[in-house]
Amino acid sequence: MRETNGSAGEAMPMVRFDHVTKAYGSLTVLNALNLDVAHGEKVAIIGPSGSGKTTVLRMLMTLERINDGVIYVEGEPLTHMERGGKLVPANQRHLRRLRGKIGMVFQHFNLFPHMNALKNCVEAPVTVLKMPRREAEERATELLEMVGLGDKLGHYPSQLSGGQQQRVAIARALAMRPKIMLFDEVTSALDPELVGEVLNVIRKLGAEHDLTMLMVTHQMGFAKEFADRVCFFYAGKIAEEGPPEEIFANPKNERTQQFLSAVLEAT
Amino acid sequence: MPLRSLVVSVILAFTAGLVVASFAGFREFLPGLLQGALVTIQITVGGSVLAVIAAFIAAIGKMYGPWPVRWLAVGYIEVFRGTSALVQLFWLFFVLPHFGILLEPLTVAILALGLNVGAYGAEVVRGAIQSVAKGQWEAATALNMGRLTALRRIIIPQAFVRMIPPWGNLFIELLKATALVSLITISDLAFKAQQINQTTFRTVEIFTIVLVFYLAIASLITVAMRALEERAAAGISRGRS
Amino acid sequence: MNEIWDWAYTWEILPILARASLVTIQATILGFILAATLGLVFAILRMSQSPWISLPVAGFVEFIRSTPLLIQIFFIFFVFPEFGIVLSALTAGILALGLHYGTYCSEVYRAGLANIPRGQWEASTALNLSGYHTFKDVIIPQAIPPVVPALGNYLVALFKETPLLSAIAVLELMQTAKILGSETFRYTEPITLVGIFFLVFSLVTAALLRQVEGWLKRRGGG
Numbered sequence: 001m002r003e004t005n006g007s008a009g010e011a012m013p014m015v016r017f018d019h020v021t022k023a024y025g026s027l028t029v030l031n032a033l034n035l036d037v038a039h040g041e042k043v044a045i046i047g048p049s050g051s052g053k054t055t056v057l058r059m060l061m062t063l064e065r066i067n068d069g070v071i072y073v074e075g076e077p078l079t080h081m082e083r084g085g086k087l088v089p090a091n092q093r094h095l096r097r098l099r100g101k102i103g104m105v106f107q108h109f110n111l112f113p114h115m116n117a118l119k120n121c122v123e124a125p126v127t128v129l130k131m132p133r134r135e136a137e138e139r140a141t142e143l144l145e146m147v148g149l150g151d152k153l154g155h156y157p158s159q160l161s162g163g164q165q166q167r168v169a170i171a172r173a174l175a176m177r178p179k180i181m182l183f184d185e186v187t188s189a190l191d192p193e194l195v196g197e198v199l200n201v202i203r204k205l206g207a208e209h210d211l212t213m214l215m216v217t218h219q220m221g222f223a224k225e226f227a228d229r230v231c232f233f234y235a236g237k238i239a240e241e242g243p244p245e246e247i248f249a250n251p252k253n254e255r256t257q258q259f260l261s262a263v264l265e266a267t
Numbered sequence: 268m269p270l271r272s273l274v275v276s277v278i279l280a281f282t283a284g285l286v287v288a289s290f291a292g293f294r295e296f297l298p299g300l301l302q303g304a305l306v307t308i309q310i311t312v313g314g315s316v317l318a319v320i321a322a323f324i325a326a327i328g329k330m331y332g333p334w335p336v337r338w339l340a341v342g343y344i345e346v347f348r349g350t351s352a353l354v355q356l357f358w359l360f361f362v363l364p365h366f367g368i369l370l371e372p373l374t375v376a377i378l379a380l381g382l383n384v385g386a387y388g389a390e391v392v393r394g395a396i397q398s399v400a401k402g403q404w405e406a407a408t409a410l411n412m413g414r415l416t417a418l419r420r421i422i423i424p425q426a427f428v429r430m431i432p433p434w435g436n437l438f439i440e441l442l443k444a445t446a447l448v449s450l451i452t453i454s455d456l457a458f459k460a461q462q463i464n465q466t467t468f469r470t471v472e473i474f475t476i477v478l479v480f481y482l483a484i485a486s487l488i489t490v491a492m493r494a495l496e497e498r499a500a501a502g503i504s505r506g507r508s
Numbered sequence: 509m510n511e512i513w514d515w516a517y518t519w520e521i522l523p524i525l526a527r528a529s530l531v532t533i534q535a536t537i538l539g540f541i542l543a544a545t546l547g548l549v550f551a552i553l554r555m556s557q558s559p560w561i562s563l564p565v566a567g568f569v570e571f572i573r574s575t576p577l578l579i580q581i582f583f584i585f586f587v588f589p590e591f592g593i594v595l596s597a598l599t600a601g602i603l604a605l606g607l608h609y610g611t612y613c614s615e616v617y618r619a620g621l622a623n624i625p626r627g628q629w630e631a632s633t634a635l636n637l638s639g640y641h642t643f644k645d646v647i648i649p650q651a652i653p654p655v656v657p658a659l660g661n662y663l664v665a666l667f668k669e670t671p672l673l674s675a676i677a678v679l680e681l682m683q684t685a686k687i688l689g690s691e692t693f694r695y696t697e698p699i700t701l702v703g704i705f706f707l708v709f710s711l712v713t714a715a716l717l718r719q720v721e722g723w724l725k726r727r728g729g730g
């Protein structure tokens with residue numbers, strides 16, 4: 001049933017969190033979260049520390065199991081699969097098939113330190129997508145040029161600045177041709193003067209590629225200018241959401257007001 | 268985790284032991300094996316005591332001794348770590364008599380294994396002493412303590428807790444090395460195993476039982492060292508508060 | 509006969525011992541290759557999510573580590589034939605050495621694997637790498653180089669335990685020395701020479717290992 005819904009396209013959101021709950025021991029981090037993200041939509045996730053922003057992305061990337069609810073990607077259950085009309089927890093094969101639609105960029109880059117920039121971007125396309133090495137290298141070179149690192153193909157992560165490393169990480173994720181890109185505070189570990197170059201790459205991606213994006217960010221200016229929608233997280237729930245103009249100019253929720261005034265004061 | 272895997276291995280061994288216990292001759296040979304185990308334990312204990320003494324003397328000699336002592340300590344440590352335990356055992360057993368020194372095989376065994384493990388222990392002692400903060404030495408000096416007094420009353424008590432886990436490993440290495448003494452005619456557990464094997468040919472059963480015996484003694488050492496570590500750690504933290 | 513050291517005898521037995529040392533070296537190299545391989549297998553199996561795999565492997569490793577190599581040599585040499593597997597003494601000895609030191613190596617690998625940051629595993633998952641490729645291309649190449657010195661120490665330790673093979677009459681250095689001694693009733697020279705051989709080899713290897721360690725450090729820093 002859901003399969004047919006999914007292939008109907010427009011009707012089904014790209015990503016759907018359906019009453020998703022996540023707890024670590026007795027600490028409930030996400031509490032029956034509902035969130036739909038449309039095809040091509042750019043969603044910025046903001047909120048105070050510990051509110052569960054990272055957790056949302058990690059669960060969508062299947063780095064973390066969920067305790068309750070279901071996550072759908074293009075109408076198909078991600079965390080579960082259908083068996084005889086019932087949803088059962090996904091097995092490894094199902095996860096690997098659906099994970100192919102999602103890419104992620106981490107706060108601390110997580111580049112492979114023993115591979116140069118090119119190799120970082122070639123490894124997965126060759127071993128997972130079974131792309132011929134020549135073709136994978138050509139595409140990786142293009143992507144690295146796109147992020148402005150055409151002259152750094154042979155450099156190892158330790159020979160690159162933080163901003164450059166993060167741009168390699170973006171190229172590496174794109175090399176897998178994901179439909180959904182997740183960004184978790186990708187500029188937080190960078191020196192202030194390097195933030196711009198990474199944000200520029202993300203802007204370019206938004207303009208040139210047909211990607212659905214979820215980004216956790218503390219760069220309010222960027223969220224305002226770039227996102228189609230802003231979700232404010234508080235204590236494992238979405239306390240308020242809406243177009244950036246509204247959230248930033250006219251927040252209705254008291255928590256949002258407090259958070260924004262605190263953040264804006266700091267900058 | 269080590270404790271958990273220890274438990275698992277004891278369970279595994281116990282199961283193996285049960286399977287083997289169905290072997291009819293087991294009762295008959297148990298006294299012989301127990302005698303052997305007693306000799307094994309005797310050598311392990313004797314060797315451990317010697318190892319600890321040798322290790323402390325060598326470590327302190329190497330770190331603080333005048334140069335002849337230092338060179339002697341370094342020579343001892345390097346020679347005993349650089350050659351193998353069996354070579355040392357055979358050397359004491361076959362070559363010493365040639366120089367007119369005749370020792371009981373049991374004495375040779377304790378001497379060889381104790382000195383061998385003591386050489387490794389010396390590095391453990393040295394590492395633990397060096398890990399004590401430099402400020403402790405300086406405080407002792409400021410109180411006008413002599414070097415040996417400072418070592419004995421201030422430094423070594425603090426280094427002691429840190430030494431216990433590696434010493435536990437060394438004692439188990441020593442236990443394992445005792446099997447070598449069967450090759451110089453001492454009737455330890457390994458010797459008895461071969462002896463019984465040659466008369467009964469129940470090879471699988473006998474060697475399995477003997478392995479379980481060794482595991483049991485090793486577990487005993489592990490548990491005892493852990494208890495010692497807990498007591499020593501409690502002593503230190505009590506002293507601090 | 510009563511002099512302390514007989515040089516003529518020394519020169520006579522030196523070539524014989526030199527030939528025997530080849531067997532010692534062969535056992536060391538093959539035994540260590542086996543140990544390094546088995547150790548990696550044990551380490552990876554112990555990381556298994558399923559306690560049905562990880563716990564028995566942990567128990568087995570602990571069991572082998574806590575019991576004497578000599579008994580394990582006997583076990584393999586005497587017990588395997590009962591199941592129809594007849595091994596030469598040298599093969600049995602190499603198997604025992606490899607198994608015994610495999611458990612030591614597995615602890616070394618485990619430490620190396622534990623030092624890989626979680627982000628490396630997560631990035632591999634995010635790139636959809638299979639378990640096999642995650643290990644082979646991402647984790648292992650980072651985990652092994654830092655533990656090479658520790659593995660090297662076990663190579664030396666394994667080498668020093670090869671005389672145990674004399675207990676099942678493998679004609680390595682120790683067994684050859686013993687035979688020479690029993691033929692001539694002079695043990696001083698053969699056993700001392702064997703000792704010197706081990707000492708020199710250990711010291712040289714230790715020096716080489718320090719070089720490798722320094723090289724790895726420089727490479728890691730650069």
Ligand SMILES: Nc1ncnc2c1ncn2[C@@H]1O[C@H](COP(=O)(O)OP(=O)(O)OP(=O)(O)O)[C@@H](O)[C@H]1O
Pocket residue numbers: 024027029047048049050051052053054055056
């Ligand atoms: N592996 C874990 N074990 C236990 N608790 C965890 C774990 N990971 C996250 N948490 C807890 O879950 C809560 C949400 O964490 P999360 O990382 O999603 O917050 P965040 O909104 O991304 O915060 P920040 O802005 O600081 O990155 C926090 O209270 C955190 O302590």
Ligand SMILES: [Mg+2]
Pocket residue numbers: 053054055185
């Ligand atoms: Mg976060």
